[in-house]
Amino acid sequence: MRQETKKNLLYTGAGLTLGTGAVLAIRPGLRRAMMHSIKSIGKGGSRAVAASEAIHPNALKTADEVGRMLAKQGIDPRKAKIAIVAAPGTGKSTMARALDAQLGIKNLSLDKARGGGYKGKKAVRYLKDKHEGIMPGGHVLEQTFMPHTTNLDQFDAVIHLSRDVGVVNKQIMKRGKGAWQADYVNYPRLQGQIRESFDSLGGLTTNMGGGTQLKVRPKGGTFESVAGRLKRAKELGLDLDKFKRMSQSRQVQSLEKGKLVRTPGVLSAFRVDRQATDLALLSGGGIGGYMYSKKKNRTS
Numbered sequence: 001m002r003q004e005t006k007k008n009l010l011y012t013g014a015g016l017t018l019g020t021g022a023v024l025a026i027r028p029g030l031r032r033a034m035m036h037s038i039k040s041i042g043k044g045g046s047r048a049v050a051a052s053e054a055i056h057p058n059a060l061k062t063a064d065e066v067g068r069m070l071a072k073q074g075i076d077p078r079k080a081k082i083a084i085v086a087a088p089g090t091g092k093s094t095m096a097r098a099l100d101a102q103l104g105i106k107n108l109s110l111d112k113a114r115g116g117g118y119k120g121k122k123a124v125r126y127l128k129d130k131h132e133g134i135m136p137g138g139h140v141l142e143q144t145f146m147p148h149t150t151n152l153d154q155f156d157a158v159i160h161l162s163r164d165v166g167v168v169n170k171q172i173m174k175r176g177k178g179a180w181q182a183d184y185v186n187y188p189r190l191q192g193q194i195r196e197s198f199d200s201l202g203g204l205t206t207n208m209g210g211g212t213q214l215k216v217r218p219k220g221g222t223f224e225s226v227a228g229r230l231k232r233a234k235e236l237g238l239d240l241d242k243f244k245r246m247s248q249s250r251q252v253q254s255l256e257k258g259k260l261v262r263t264p265g266v267l268s269a270f271r272v273d274r275q276a277t278d279l280a281l282l283s284g285g286g287i288g289g290y291m292y293s294k295k296k297n298r299t300s
Helices: 002-026 028-039 046-051 057-072 092-103 122-131 165-175 187-199 225-235 240-245 248-257 272-299
Strands: 081-086 139-142 157-161 204-209 212-216
Touching: 002 028, 002 272, 028 165, 057 092, 057 157, 057 204, 057 212, 081 092, 081 187, 092 139, 092 157, 157 187, 165 187, 187 225, 187 248, 225 240, 225 248
Parallel strands: 081 139, 081 157
Antiparallel strands: 157 212, 204 212
16 A cells, blocks of 8 residues: 555645646746746846846936936935836836935845735735834835735835836846746736726826836825826726725725726736646646556556
Protein backbone atom coordinates (compact mmCIF):
# COMPACT_ATOMS: atom_id res chain seq x y z
CA MET A 1 0.00 0.00 0.00
CA ARG A 2 2.85 2.37 0.81
CA GLN A 3 4.46 1.65 -2.58
CA GLU A 4 1.13 2.33 -4.30
CA THR A 5 0.79 5.66 -2.50
CA LYS A 6 4.28 6.67 -3.59
CA LYS A 7 3.44 5.87 -7.21
CA ASN A 8 0.21 7.84 -6.99
CA LEU A 9 2.08 10.86 -5.66
CA LEU A 10 4.80 10.46 -8.29
CA TYR A 11 2.42 10.34 -11.25
CA THR A 12 0.20 13.08 -9.81
CA GLY A 13 3.27 15.28 -9.47
CA ALA A 14 4.29 14.46 -13.02
CA GLY A 15 0.80 15.39 -14.23
CA LEU A 16 0.93 18.69 -12.37
CA THR A 17 4.33 19.38 -13.89
CA LEU A 18 2.94 18.79 -17.39
CA GLY A 19 -0.03 21.02 -16.56
CA THR A 20 2.29 23.76 -15.35
CA GLY A 21 4.35 23.44 -18.51
CA ALA A 22 1.19 23.82 -20.61
CA VAL A 23 0.21 26.98 -18.71
CA LEU A 24 3.67 28.49 -19.14
CA ALA A 25 3.61 27.63 -22.83
CA ILE A 26 0.50 29.76 -23.43
CA ARG A 27 1.25 32.56 -20.94
CA PRO A 28 4.36 34.54 -22.01
CA GLY A 29 3.87 37.11 -19.26
CA LEU A 30 3.88 34.41 -16.60
CA ARG A 31 7.06 32.92 -18.07
CA ARG A 32 8.72 36.34 -18.12
CA ALA A 33 7.73 37.06 -14.52
CA MET A 34 9.15 33.72 -13.35
CA MET A 35 12.44 34.31 -15.16
CA HIS A 36 12.71 37.79 -13.68
CA SER A 37 12.14 36.44 -10.17
CA ILE A 38 14.81 33.78 -10.67
CA LYS A 39 17.32 36.33 -11.97
CA SER A 40 16.55 38.60 -8.99
CA ILE A 41 17.54 35.96 -6.43
CA GLY A 42 20.44 37.27 -4.39
CA LYS A 43 19.75 40.85 -5.48
CA GLY A 44 17.10 41.61 -2.87
CA GLY A 45 14.19 40.48 -5.04
CA SER A 46 12.54 41.89 -8.16
CA ARG A 47 11.21 44.98 -6.38
CA ALA A 48 14.66 45.87 -5.09
CA VAL A 49 16.06 45.53 -8.59
CA ALA A 50 13.36 47.82 -9.99
CA ALA A 51 13.94 50.38 -7.22
CA SER A 52 17.63 50.57 -8.07
CA GLU A 53 17.01 51.59 -11.69
CA ALA A 54 17.50 55.19 -12.80
CA ILE A 55 14.42 57.42 -12.76
CA HIS A 56 13.40 58.64 -16.21
CA PRO A 57 13.96 62.40 -16.71
CA ASN A 58 10.33 62.85 -17.77
CA ALA A 59 9.15 61.51 -14.42
CA LEU A 60 11.46 63.89 -12.57
CA LYS A 61 10.17 66.79 -14.66
CA THR A 62 6.58 65.80 -13.90
CA ALA A 63 7.35 65.62 -10.18
CA ASP A 64 8.69 69.18 -10.27
CA GLU A 65 5.53 70.35 -12.01
CA VAL A 66 3.37 68.60 -9.41
CA GLY A 67 5.22 70.52 -6.71
CA ARG A 68 4.58 73.82 -8.48
CA MET A 69 0.86 73.07 -8.92
CA LEU A 70 0.48 72.15 -5.25
CA ALA A 71 2.23 75.33 -4.13
CA LYS A 72 0.02 77.34 -6.48
CA GLN A 73 -3.02 75.97 -4.64
CA GLY A 74 -1.52 76.89 -1.27
CA ILE A 75 -0.46 73.32 -0.41
CA ASP A 76 3.06 72.71 0.91
CA PRO A 77 4.42 69.95 -1.39
CA ARG A 78 6.58 68.57 1.43
CA LYS A 79 3.45 67.95 3.54
CA ALA A 80 1.12 66.90 0.76
CA LYS A 81 -0.90 63.69 0.62
CA ILE A 82 -0.69 62.31 -2.90
CA ALA A 83 -2.36 59.32 -4.55
CA ILE A 84 -1.19 57.77 -7.82
CA VAL A 85 -3.85 55.76 -9.66
CA ALA A 86 -3.13 53.72 -12.77
CA ALA A 87 -3.13 50.23 -14.22
CA PRO A 88 -0.15 47.91 -13.63
CA GLY A 89 3.00 48.70 -15.58
CA THR A 90 2.16 52.34 -16.29
CA GLY A 91 4.84 53.82 -14.04
CA LYS A 92 3.21 54.31 -10.63
CA SER A 93 6.30 53.24 -8.67
CA THR A 94 8.59 55.30 -10.89
CA MET A 95 6.41 58.38 -10.35
CA ALA A 96 6.45 57.79 -6.59
CA ARG A 97 10.25 57.59 -6.65
CA ALA A 98 10.42 60.80 -8.68
CA LEU A 99 8.23 62.63 -6.14
CA ASP A 100 10.55 61.45 -3.38
CA ALA A 101 13.65 62.55 -5.30
CA GLN A 102 12.34 65.99 -6.27
CA LEU A 103 9.97 66.93 -3.45
CA GLY A 104 10.96 64.70 -0.54
CA ILE A 105 7.54 63.04 -0.48
CA LYS A 106 8.05 59.51 0.84
CA ASN A 107 6.36 56.51 -0.73
CA LEU A 108 4.18 54.43 1.58
CA SER A 109 5.24 51.17 -0.03
CA LEU A 110 2.57 48.48 -0.18
CA ASP A 111 5.05 45.80 -1.20
CA LYS A 112 4.96 44.11 2.21
CA ALA A 113 1.37 44.97 3.09
CA ARG A 114 -1.37 42.40 3.40
CA GLY A 115 -3.01 41.43 0.13
CA GLY A 116 -6.24 43.05 -0.94
CA GLY A 117 -7.92 39.83 -1.98
CA TYR A 118 -10.56 39.81 -4.70
CA LYS A 119 -11.96 43.08 -3.29
CA GLY A 120 -8.71 44.94 -3.92
CA LYS A 121 -8.58 46.63 -0.50
CA LYS A 122 -4.82 46.51 -0.03
CA ALA A 123 -4.42 50.27 0.43
CA VAL A 124 -7.39 50.41 2.82
CA ARG A 125 -5.96 47.62 4.98
CA TYR A 126 -2.49 49.10 4.94
CA LEU A 127 -3.65 52.51 6.16
CA LYS A 128 -5.78 50.88 8.84
CA ASP A 129 -2.94 48.64 10.05
CA LYS A 130 -0.12 51.19 9.94
CA HIS A 131 -1.69 54.64 10.18
CA GLU A 132 -5.01 54.19 12.00
CA GLY A 133 -6.82 54.56 8.69
CA ILE A 134 -5.51 58.09 8.08
CA MET A 135 -3.23 59.06 5.19
CA PRO A 136 -0.18 60.85 6.68
CA GLY A 137 1.09 64.11 5.22
CA GLY A 138 4.29 64.25 3.23
CA HIS A 139 3.67 60.86 1.66
CA VAL A 140 2.48 59.31 -1.58
CA LEU A 141 0.43 56.12 -1.92
CA GLU A 142 0.20 54.25 -5.20
CA GLN A 143 -1.90 51.22 -5.95
CA THR A 144 -3.99 50.02 -8.86
CA PHE A 145 -7.32 49.56 -7.10
CA MET A 146 -7.39 52.66 -4.89
CA PRO A 147 -10.14 54.23 -7.04
CA HIS A 148 -12.26 51.14 -6.39
CA THR A 149 -11.85 50.96 -2.62
CA THR A 150 -10.10 53.96 -1.04
CA ASN A 151 -11.54 57.30 0.03
CA LEU A 152 -9.70 59.68 -2.31
CA ASP A 153 -11.09 62.72 -0.48
CA GLN A 154 -8.31 62.36 2.10
CA PHE A 155 -5.67 63.29 -0.51
CA ASP A 156 -4.47 66.72 -1.57
CA ALA A 157 -3.69 65.57 -5.10
CA VAL A 158 -4.35 62.57 -7.32
CA ILE A 159 -2.08 61.69 -10.23
CA HIS A 160 -3.59 59.60 -13.01
CA LEU A 161 -1.32 57.75 -15.43
CA SER A 162 -2.88 56.48 -18.64
CA ARG A 163 -0.80 54.67 -21.26
CA ASP A 164 -1.47 52.90 -24.55
CA VAL A 165 -2.26 49.26 -23.81
CA GLY A 166 0.19 47.97 -26.39
CA VAL A 167 2.98 50.13 -25.01
CA VAL A 168 2.23 49.05 -21.44
CA ASN A 169 2.31 45.37 -22.38
CA LYS A 170 5.67 45.80 -24.10
CA GLN A 171 7.12 47.68 -21.14
CA ILE A 172 5.88 45.23 -18.53
CA MET A 173 7.18 42.29 -20.56
CA LYS A 174 10.54 44.00 -20.96
CA ARG A 175 10.99 44.71 -17.27
CA GLY A 176 9.77 41.27 -16.15
CA LYS A 177 8.49 42.39 -12.75
CA GLY A 178 4.75 41.75 -12.62
CA ALA A 179 4.74 40.65 -16.26
CA TRP A 180 2.09 38.01 -15.45
CA GLN A 181 -0.40 40.88 -15.44
CA ALA A 182 0.00 41.19 -19.21
CA ASP A 183 -1.69 37.78 -19.41
CA TYR A 184 -4.46 38.23 -16.88
CA VAL A 185 -5.42 41.92 -16.57
CA ASN A 186 -8.11 43.35 -18.82
CA TYR A 187 -6.25 46.62 -19.38
CA PRO A 188 -8.84 48.51 -21.47
CA ARG A 189 -11.56 47.83 -18.91
CA LEU A 190 -9.35 48.56 -15.89
CA GLN A 191 -8.05 51.80 -17.38
CA GLY A 192 -11.62 52.81 -18.16
CA GLN A 193 -12.68 52.21 -14.55
CA ILE A 194 -9.77 54.21 -13.18
CA ARG A 195 -10.41 57.04 -15.64
CA GLU A 196 -14.09 57.24 -14.66
CA SER A 197 -13.16 57.48 -11.00
CA PHE A 198 -10.53 60.15 -11.67
CA ASP A 199 -12.81 62.21 -13.92
CA SER A 200 -15.59 62.20 -11.31
CA LEU A 201 -13.34 63.92 -8.76
CA GLY A 202 -13.78 67.66 -8.27
CA GLY A 203 -10.88 70.10 -8.20
CA LEU A 204 -8.40 71.57 -10.62
CA THR A 205 -7.29 69.24 -13.44
CA THR A 206 -3.99 69.69 -15.27
CA ASN A 207 -2.89 67.70 -18.31
CA MET A 208 0.84 67.20 -17.90
CA GLY A 209 1.54 65.39 -21.15
CA GLY A 210 2.44 61.81 -21.86
CA GLY A 211 -0.90 60.52 -20.57
CA THR A 212 -0.37 62.05 -17.11
CA GLN A 213 -3.08 64.09 -15.42
CA LEU A 214 -3.09 65.82 -12.04
CA LYS A 215 -6.04 66.82 -9.89
CA VAL A 216 -5.53 69.13 -6.93
CA ARG A 217 -8.33 69.47 -4.39
CA PRO A 218 -10.14 72.81 -4.11
CA LYS A 219 -8.75 75.20 -1.51
CA GLY A 220 -10.24 74.39 1.88
CA GLY A 221 -12.25 71.51 0.45
CA THR A 222 -12.07 67.95 -0.83
CA PHE A 223 -12.60 66.18 -4.15
CA GLU A 224 -16.16 65.27 -3.10
CA SER A 225 -15.74 61.89 -4.75
CA VAL A 226 -19.10 60.45 -3.67
CA ALA A 227 -21.03 63.40 -5.09
CA GLY A 228 -18.95 63.19 -8.25
CA ARG A 229 -19.80 59.54 -8.82
CA LEU A 230 -23.49 60.24 -8.25
CA LYS A 231 -23.39 63.11 -10.73
CA ARG A 232 -21.76 60.89 -13.33
CA ALA A 233 -24.29 58.10 -12.68
CA LYS A 234 -27.10 60.59 -13.24
CA GLU A 235 -25.53 61.68 -16.53
CA LEU A 236 -25.46 58.03 -17.63
CA GLY A 237 -29.10 57.55 -16.67
CA LEU A 238 -28.42 54.93 -14.01
CA ASP A 239 -30.87 54.12 -11.20
CA LEU A 240 -29.53 56.41 -8.47
CA ASP A 241 -31.24 54.60 -5.58
CA LYS A 242 -29.61 51.30 -6.56
CA PHE A 243 -26.33 53.03 -7.38
CA LYS A 244 -26.15 54.59 -3.89
CA ARG A 245 -26.48 51.15 -2.27
CA MET A 246 -23.55 49.74 -4.22
CA SER A 247 -20.00 49.42 -2.92
CA GLN A 248 -17.47 51.93 -4.24
CA SER A 249 -15.93 49.19 -6.38
CA ARG A 250 -19.22 48.34 -8.08
CA GLN A 251 -20.01 52.01 -8.58
CA VAL A 252 -16.73 52.50 -10.43
CA GLN A 253 -17.35 49.41 -12.52
CA SER A 254 -20.90 50.59 -13.31
CA LEU A 255 -19.66 53.98 -14.50
CA GLU A 256 -17.21 52.31 -16.88
CA LYS A 257 -19.86 49.91 -18.17
CA GLY A 258 -22.57 52.55 -18.43
CA LYS A 259 -24.95 50.23 -16.57
CA LEU A 260 -25.34 48.75 -13.09
CA VAL A 261 -23.12 45.70 -12.54
CA ARG A 262 -23.07 42.91 -9.98
CA THR A 263 -19.48 41.73 -10.30
CA PRO A 264 -18.01 41.39 -6.77
CA GLY A 265 -14.85 43.25 -5.82
CA VAL A 266 -12.49 43.98 -8.70
CA LEU A 267 -12.93 40.72 -10.64
CA SER A 268 -14.25 42.53 -13.71
CA ALA A 269 -10.74 43.90 -14.30
CA PHE A 270 -9.27 40.42 -14.71
CA ARG A 271 -9.54 37.92 -17.54
CA VAL A 272 -11.31 35.26 -15.50
CA ASP A 273 -11.63 33.02 -18.55
CA ARG A 274 -7.84 32.72 -18.80
CA GLN A 275 -7.53 32.01 -15.09
CA ALA A 276 -10.17 29.29 -15.39
CA THR A 277 -8.34 27.77 -18.38
CA ASP A 278 -5.05 27.66 -16.49
CA LEU A 279 -6.68 26.15 -13.41
CA ALA A 280 -8.25 23.48 -15.63
CA LEU A 281 -4.86 22.66 -17.16
CA LEU A 282 -3.22 22.35 -13.74
CA SER A 283 -5.98 20.33 -12.13
CA GLY A 284 -6.43 18.24 -15.28
CA GLY A 285 -2.75 17.37 -15.31
CA GLY A 286 -2.80 16.35 -11.66
CA ILE A 287 -5.99 14.32 -11.96
CA GLY A 288 -4.77 12.72 -15.17
CA GLY A 289 -1.51 11.68 -13.53
CA TYR A 290 -3.36 10.24 -10.55
CA MET A 291 -5.80 8.27 -12.72
CA TYR A 292 -2.93 6.94 -14.84
CA SER A 293 -1.17 5.79 -11.68
CA LYS A 294 -4.29 4.02 -10.40
CA LYS A 295 -4.66 2.27 -13.75
CA LYS A 296 -1.05 1.06 -13.74
CA ASN A 297 -1.43 -0.19 -10.15
CA ARG A 298 -4.48 -2.21 -11.15
CA THR A 299 -2.73 -3.82 -14.12
CA SER A 300 0.58 -4.53 -12.36
